[in-house]
Amino acid sequence: MTMLHNLSIGELADRLAGRQISSVELTRHFLARIERLNPRLNALITLTAAEALAGAAAADRRLAAGERGRLLGIPLIHKDIFCTDGVRTSCGSRMLDNFIAPYDATVVTRLKSAGAVMLGKANMDEFAMGSSNETSYYGPVKNPWDTSKVPGGSSGGSAAAAAARLAAYTTGTDTGGSIRQPAALTGVTGVKPTYGRVSRYGMIAFASSLDQAGVLAASAADAAAVLQVMAGFDPKDSTSVDAPVPDYPALLDAPLKGLKIGLLREFFDGLEARNAALIKDALKVYTSLGADTMEVSLPHLPLSVPTYYVVAPAECSSNLSRFDGVRFGYRCPAPVDLNDLYKRSRGEGFGAEVKRRIMTGTYVLSAGYFDAYYLKAQKVRRLINDDFRAAFQKVDLVLGPTTPTPAFAIGAKIDDPVTMYLNDIYTIGANLAGLPGISVPCGLVDGLPMGLQLIGPHFSESRLLGAAHQFQRATAWHTKAPGGYE
Amino acid sequence: MANWDVVIGLEIHAQLATKSKIFSGSATAYGAPPNSQADLVDLAYPGVLPVLNAEAVRMAVKFGLAIGAVIARRSVFARKNYFYPDLPKGYQISQYEQPVVGKGSLNVVLDDGAVKTIGVTRAHLEEDAGKSLHEGLAHATGIDLNRAGTPLLEIVSEPDMRSAKEAVAYMKKVHTLVRYLEICDGNMQEGSFRCDANVSVRPRGEAKFGTRAEIKNLNSFRFVEKAIQYEVARQIELIESGGKVIQETRLYDSDKNETRSMRSKEEANDYRYFPDPDLLPVQIEETFIEAVRATLPELPDEKAARFARDFALSAYDAGVLCASRELGAYFEAVVQTLGAAHAKLAANWVMGELSSALNRDNLEITASRVPPAALSGLLARILDATISGKIAKDVFEAMWRDGKTADDIIETKGLKQITDTHAIEGVIDAVIAANPKQLADYRAGKDKLFGFFVGQVMKATEGKANPAQLNELLKAKLSGGKEPV
Numbered sequence: 001m002t003m004l005h006n007l008s009i010g011e012l013a014d015r016l017a018g019r020q021i022s023s024v025e026l027t028r029h030f031l032a033r034i035e036r037l038n039p040r041l042n043a044l045i046t047l048t049a050a051e052a053l054a055g056a057a058a059a060d061r062r063l064a065a066g067e068r069g070r071l072l073g074i075p076l077i078h079k080d081i082f083c084t085d086g087v088r089t090s091c092g093s094r095m096l097d098n099f100i101a102p103y104d105a106t107v108v109t110r111l112k113s114a115g116a117v118m119l120g121k122a123n124m125d126e127f128a129m130g131s132s133n134e135t136s137y138y139g140p141v142k143n144p145w146d147t148s149k150v151p152g153g154s155s156g157g158s159a160a161a162a163a164a165r166l167a168a169y170t171t172g173t174d175t176g177g178s179i180r181q182p183a184a185l186t187g188v189t190g191v192k193p194t195y196g197r198v199s200r201y202g203m204i205a206f207a208s209s210l211d212q213a214g215v216l217a218a219s220a221a222d223a224a225a226v227l228q229v230m231a232g233f234d235p236k237d238s239t240s241v242d243a244p245v246p247d248y249p250a251l252l253d254a255p256l257k258g259l260k261i262g263l264l265r266e267f268f269d270g271l272e273a274r275n276a277a278l279i280k281d282a283l284k285v286y287t288s289l290g291a292d293t294m295e296v297s298l299p300h301l302p303l304s305v306p307t308y309y310v311v312a313p314a315e316c317s318s319n320l321s322r323f324d325g326v327r328f329g330y331r332c333p334a335p336v337d338l339n340d341l342y343k344r345s346r347g348e349g350f351g352a353e354v355k356r357r358i359m360t361g362t363y364v365l366s367a368g369y370f371d372a373y374y375l376k377a378q379k380v381r382r383l384i385n386d387d388f389r390a391a392f393q394k395v396d397l398v399l400g401p402t403t404p405t406p407a408f409a410i411g412a413k414i415d416d417p418v419t420m421y422l423n424d425i426y427t428i429g430a431n432l433a434g435l436p437g438i439s440v441p442c443g444l445v446d447g448l449p450m451g452l453q454l455i456g457p458h459f460s461e462s463r464l465l466g467a468a469h470q471f472q473r474a475t476a477w478h479t480k481a482p483g484g485y486e
Numbered sequence: 487m488a489n490w491d492v493v494i495g496l497e498i499h500a501q502l503a504t505k506s507k508i509f510s511g512s513a514t515a516y517g518a519p520p521n522s523q524a525d526l527v528d529l530a531y532p533g534v535l536p537v538l539n540a541e542a543v544r545m546a547v548k549f550g551l552a553i554g555a556v557i558a559r560r561s562v563f564a565r566k567n568y569f570y571p572d573l574p575k576g577y578q579i580s581q582y583e584q585p586v587v588g589k590g591s592l593n594v595v596l597d598d599g600a601v602k603t604i605g606v607t608r609a610h611l612e613e614d615a616g617k618s619l620h621e622g623l624a625h626a627t628g629i630d631l632n633r634a635g636t637p638l639l640e641i642v643s644e645p646d647m648r649s650a651k652e653a654v655a656y657m658k659k660v661h662t663l664v665r666y667l668e669i670c671d672g673n674m675q676e677g678s679f680r681c682d683a684n685v686s687v688r689p690r691g692e693a694k695f696g697t698r699a700e701i702k703n704l705n706s707f708r709f710v711e712k713a714i715q716y717e718v719a720r721q722i723e724l725i726e727s728g729g730k731v732i733q734e735t736r737l738y739d740s741d742k743n744e745t746r747s748m749r750s751k752e753e754a755n756d757y758r759y760f761p762d763p764d765l766l767p768v769q770i771e772e773t774f775i776e777a778v779r780a781t782l783p784e785l786p787d788e789k790a791a792r793f794a795r796d797f798a799l800s801a802y803d804a805g806v807l808c809a810s811r812e813l814g815a816y817f818e819a820v821v822q823t824l825g826a827a828h829a830k831l832a833a834n835w836v837m838g839e840l841s842s843a844l845n846r847d848n849l850e851i852t853a854s855r856v857p858p859a860a861l862s863g864l865l866a867r868i869l870d871a872t873i874s875g876k877i878a879k880d881v882f883e884a885m886w887r888d889g890k891t892a893d894d895i896i897e898t899k900g901l902k903q904i905t906d907t908h909a910i911e912g913v914i915d916a917v918i919a920a921n922p923k924q925l926a927d928y929r930a931g932k933d934k935l936f937g938f939f940v941g942q943v944m945k946a947t948e949g950k951a952n953p954a955q956l957n958e959l960l961k962a963k964l965s966g967g968k969e970p971v
Contacts, residue, residue: 083533096532103526105533202533209763237535238765315763318565321576322530326629329532342569365567365758374760 005165009222016073023056023073043160045138046121055117070225072115077167080121083202092124092136095349105202114229123157128206131423135353144482149407152182159186162216164485169217175210177427180439184402184451187441190216191223195434196241199234205319207312210431220468224248251462252469256289260395262296267400278443298387304428310377317361385433392457402439402451440468441477495645500670501678508637509536524631530574542637545669555590563765567758572616582759585610594655605644650714680705685717697731713738797829812851819858864892905952917942
């Protein structure tokens with residue numbers, strides 16, 4: 001019999017509905033796995049076992065009363081960037097190590113009302129700034145496939161937890177690839193929706209114009225079920241879009257015949273042959289499913305990393321100003337005056353990468369530099385957007401690798417920020433253009449998973465999920481679990 | 487002073503009279519206990535987001551239309567970044583390069599009656615900060631965030647004013663306008679209406695502006711006038727003694743009546759403005775603008791022109807009566823019962839007795855102890871010669887005090903004017919008989935004694951003799967039936 005943690009969300013929902021298992025049993029199962037496996041991974045930094053069991057019991061009552069729901073009674077783990085009422089919300093930072101959120105993020109509220117059961121909060125790069133989960137105040141997360149390797153970031157805890165099946169699914173956020181890149185490096189499916197599709201309310205801001213919440217799960221079908229609940233307009237977020245949410249699970253099997261897929265030329269420049277071969281294999285799968293493929297070019301895409309590293313730090317330098325030691329979070333001991341309070345609270349509360357970005361962002365917004373950096377970056381951002389728009393005149397979605405390489409060793413890049421930043425070279429474009437993207441496992445290189453990335457036009461999530469789902473029906477990469485976590 | 491031109495521009499901050507804050511649902515009422523009107527958004531908790539209050543936009547558009555300004559179809563909120571404990575987010579949300587209201591203008595009437603047009607560069611929406619509290623706290627500073635997030639309309643003028651008096655006239659005009667539009671309560675003590683003044687001087691005839699100093703946070707018309715006067719004198723004295731004005735921010739100390747340097751341009755913050763990614767650009771449709779236009783009341787200038795035309799009032803009188811919507815309404819109510827022909831009488835009383843009584847008791851016109859109907863009742867008694875204008879002033883005082891009608895007071899106090907010729911003649915005869923020496927002197931050419939006789943008759947009649955009749959009869963009696971010499 002398949003172990004509970006390897007069942008899909010649909011199968012779990014069926015068993016819960018059929019009263020073959022209870023939510024409390026399922027929750028206990030995952031809690032036991034966390035207890036046994038998390039010490040090796042450091043994927044969770046806060047465990048909420050008591051609340052989870054109470055939530056599971058409540059879900060069981062709802063199930064007993066005849067209520068049904070795709071996520072009702074099914075356990076998840078939230079990235080610690082989402083505010084959770086009464087539970088520490090650290091954002092991976094010393095700055096918020098003592099911060100108990102007084103409210104729920106909209107994503108949390110939506111999942112909670114659907115009956116989802118939160119097991120705990122996932123480790124992450126500090127304030128979502130990082131690509132390896134090494135910038136966390138709570139220490140690095142280990143990749144379940146090889147604990148000497150990083151799981152990617154910033155949603156590294158969410159990715160490792162999903163890969164190790166510590167929950168049925170996890171939430172994440174993606175500002176420059178923070179869902180897709182760790183999903184690729186840990187062999188899970190990660191969806192970054194269109195900017196505005198999911199509310200940002202209660203999600204601690206890194207770069208407001210780029211941040212988007214999404215999901216990490218074992219399959220596109222599971223991700224579809226979760227996104228269905230997460231997505232939708234929120235009056236509390238002015239940038240959330242008031243457009244109907246399609247029934248993603250119902251649209252997974254829409255035929256791919258005639259679907260035009262563009263192979264992104266720029267994504268293959270310098271890509272190692274073995275990785276490139278996996279993408280070519282994936283393309284063959286799509287051809288066999290009836291899709292037409294052609295090569296497309298996004299000429300400005302190579303500028304996406306420098307553009308991102310102007311826009312994101314600029315916004316973060318302002319977003320993180322509220323952490324001043326006055327109202328919440330870390331306050332330095334015995335400040336002598338106001339400047340001392342600011343300097344030491346922020347100096348001691350923030351880690352090196354966060355400080356680096358705040359300084360970069362402050363610099364690019366400064367008088368005399370604003371035009372050369374911030375304004376120029378905004379112009380390039382528009383050009384990248386135009387490139388995508390032109391590409392989507394020709395094709396329905398574009399395809400390429402999620403990352404240039406599989407997971408790298410912990411410590412290998414942490415002292416070289418530029419090399420680290422280049423890890424996001426394939427994912428950042430979608431954030432700059434606000435497009436939805438998905439990463440699905442597409443093979444192994446040296447025993448480590450690689451991700452296939454699909455990017456579509458705004459609000460094409462159902463098409464992306466459908467394409468990913470049908471790829472997963474034709475392949476088995478997403479069912480491969482890391483050794484010791486089967 | 488005579489060799490110098492003064493150049494003044496004002497940045498007026500008008501607190502918009504919305505029920506809730508500009509980006510949160512918290513109430514904006516004044517005077518609540520500290521931090522009782524600050525929610526998670528105002529406190530800038532991690533993860534919260536601003537949502538624009540549409541009412542604030544409507545009010546800004548209303549102002550823009552009232553000054554004939556261009557309404558931006560697309561305006562953008564920007565972040566002004568600086569650290570201060572009363573600024574919870576570490577940035578203020580304001581509008582920078584793309585304000586909601588563009589160029590407009592309004593007219594002010596100067597002391598000599600001349601009309602001057604003052605340009606308005608722009609008006610933009612922004613949020614107010616909280617405030618720091620020091621009283622009663624040892625070794626600590628308290629932060630009250632009730633005011634944080636209160637909507638402000640910052641109205642920036644062109645450097646069009648040439649004296650402190652012009653600046654005050656302009657500020658008063660804007661004050662009148664925002665209250666007419668019901669977008670600001672205009673309460674200056676509570677800080678709902680305040681301004682920063684940019685002041686510079688240049689040698690007369692020079693085209694280039696001098697270096698300006700900005701005087702911050704002036705919250706009364708008197709302070710604006712005095713602060714500017716002080717600052718102008720300071721700058722002239724400085725230049726004439728060989729010094730140079732530096733660009734800086736200054737504070738006005740009303741106790742000492744002086745301005746003091748707060749920070750120089752070099753020490754000024756680099757605010758690192760950039761568009762706020764949490765808020766979409768504000769898109770304003772033509773239909774919205776027209777809907778707002780339809781709600782505009784009769785504006786002060788229109789009303790004053792109508793008063794001058796329909797009631798034959800001077801521009802000055804009409805302007806004073808239109809200084810507030812409520813005052814204009816009061817005046818019109820009086821005229822309505824009295825008749826347009828007597829508008830001047832009504833105007834004199836509203837601007838005279840009524841205004842001084844209101845000032846004395848520190849009351850708003852809407853709280854007047856003599857309502858419009860009561861005042862017209864009083865004025866009607868002057869017109870029908872029941873009482874004289876002089877007696878009417880006493881009656882008015884009694885009305886103000888007791889809240890009774892003019893007729894009640896005239897009746898109970900027996901103040902009805904004596905218009906019976908025989909009765910007045912009787913009193914005159916008695917007065918003349920009692921003052922033979924004065925009569926002889928008068929007849930010998932001491933004309934000034936006429937006033938003495940008037941006074942005596944009025945004294946004897948307790949002021950009730952009809953003045954016109956008295957004059958006529960007295961003249962005849964004093965001249966002894968002969969033509970005066």
